[in-house]
Amino acid sequence: MLFQKKIDESKLKIPAHVAIIMDGNGRWAKKRMLPRKAGHKKGAEALEEIIEDAAKLGVKYLTVYAFSTENWNRSTEEVDALMDLFAQYLKDCVERTNKNNMRVKVIGERSRLRSDLIERINEVEETSKNNTGITFVLAVNYGSRDEITRAVRKLSSNVKDGAINPEEIDMDTISSFLDTASIPDPDLLIRTSGEERLSNFLLWQLAYSEFYFTDCLWPDFNRDELIKAIYAYTKRDRRFGGRKK
Ligand code: FPP
Secondary structure, three states, rough: OOOOOOOHHHOOOOOOOOEEEEEOOOHHHHHOOOHHHHHHHHHHHHHOOOHHHHHHHOOOEEEEEEOOOOOOOOOOHHHHHHHHHHHHHHHHHHHHHHHHOEEEEEEOOOOOOOOHHHHHHHHHHHHHOOOOOOOOEEEEEEHHHHHHHHHHHHHHHHOOOOOHHHHHOOHHHHHOOOOOOOOOOOOOOOOOOOOOOOOOOOOOOOOOOEEEEOOOOOOHHHHHHHHHHHHHHHHHHOOOOOOOO
């Protein structure tokens, strides 16, 4: 067996904002000859644990990609199972946020979602909005190009109405029209399951983030895997395009 060095957690640099592309639920299920929805269910359990672990480690924002604008192309059965899972998850979240002081925010285009899901989203956002613990950001029916398109539409109508002068538009103006307005950009992006692409996730916001890819399938991702990702992040040298001092 390979000797693995024990990571000294006291030396870790904890990223304020971690974003995760939770990939590999289907493969996890296939390996066990289970239906894909069993993989998603196990993925939801892994997520619940990771939010708690991240909060305890001092992460302030955790953003996860739960359903993309492209995921509607999956079978109706799988899409329905995922929507059921999200609805149940958000329902449980209301109770959890009261106990753990977590704030929940959902990003993505909502009008295409089921009405019960929209109600749950509104409820959990409203009940948790003044909480001061970790902010959990859930991306549902989210696509970065869709988000940017919607932002440009809103911005243009403000320009048309005379509320915004085109000369005054800067990067902060654009950020403020995105779904993630008021959320700082991620410091670390993690993608599980060995895939190494962004898949239309937070294209604007990830401009200077560190990327970490792991072969671990999402349902198997746990505190140890998170520590490994944060350890890799700790060793990186972030220069934001500038020179090393
Ligand atoms: C990618 O795995 C995962 C998804 C498209 C869904 C993410 C959803 C969860 C982790 C479930 C729970 C989330 C919440 C918020 C309750 P995949 O199906 O593409 O896996 P594959 O690439 O192995 O087929």
